[in-house]
Amino acid sequence: MSPKVSQEHKEKRRNEIIEAARTIFIKKGFELTTMHDVVEQSGMSRGGVYQYFSNTEDMMRAILDKGEAEFTGQKDRLYEKYTTSWAVLEAVADAHDHVTLDPIGLTIYEYFVAGLRGLNTGRVDYMKKRLETIKGFYIDVIEKGIADGEFNPVQKPEAIASYFIILADGIVLHRNLDREMADVKGLVEGLKIYLRATLNVK
Incomplete structure (x- = not known):
């Protein structure tokens, strides 16, 4: 077997394990899931x-890292599709209205809340690093908008990026807690109203 095929095989097996873990996390939650559960679900030894x-x-963390990479890696693709930084931010905000609900969402909240309780100090450090990476995505877009003359913000980019994350996470949490919520569109519109006002979009 060539090294290339061997690496592809390893990646395939790793992804199969991740999917097995994801299935059990959704079913049992993070804290109650054991390695034995994942072994059984995967069908592997x-x-x-x-x-x-x-x-x-x-x-x-493998599940979260994959999602983070997909999110932060879309910036260049968004700028290829949209001509302005405002259009990029608006597209990201709008995605919270029509994106399909991910059933692992509440498990991820459980994972982070347990970390904040101090049950795992390494998890807190991981959470902070992950937050800074995601916040950096928004800061980069905002600063580009400032440099291009699109924005004249009334708050610092760091504060706007943080509040964007807070509001967007709140929308996702509500969508997971109340899947029949009718006014998600209104919540997303409220997020965009905040952004437009605080960025002072030209």
Whole structure:
């Protein structure tokens, strides 16, 4: 077997384990999921799973890292599609209205809330780093808008980026808690009203 095929095989097995973990996280929640659960769900041997992941913490981070990479990696693609920084921010905001609900959403909230309780100090550091990366995405877009003369903000880019995340996360949480909510569009519109006002969009 060539090294290329071997690497592809390893990646395939790793993704299969991640999907098995994801299935159990959705079903049982993060804290109640054990490595034994994931081994059973994956259909692999115990050693086969441990070859890739030492614990469920690593599995959850693999899921989160993949989502983060997909989000932050879309900036260039968004600028190819939209001509202004405001259009990019508006598109990201609008995505919270029509994006399909991810059933692992509440498990991710559970994971972060447990971390904030101090049950896992390493998780707190991971959360802070992840937040800074996502916030950096918004700051970059805002600063480009300022440089291009689109924005004349009344708050610092860091504060606007943080508030964007707070409002967007709140919308996602409400969507997961009340899937019949009729006014998600209104909440997204409120987010855009805040952004337009605080960025002072030209």
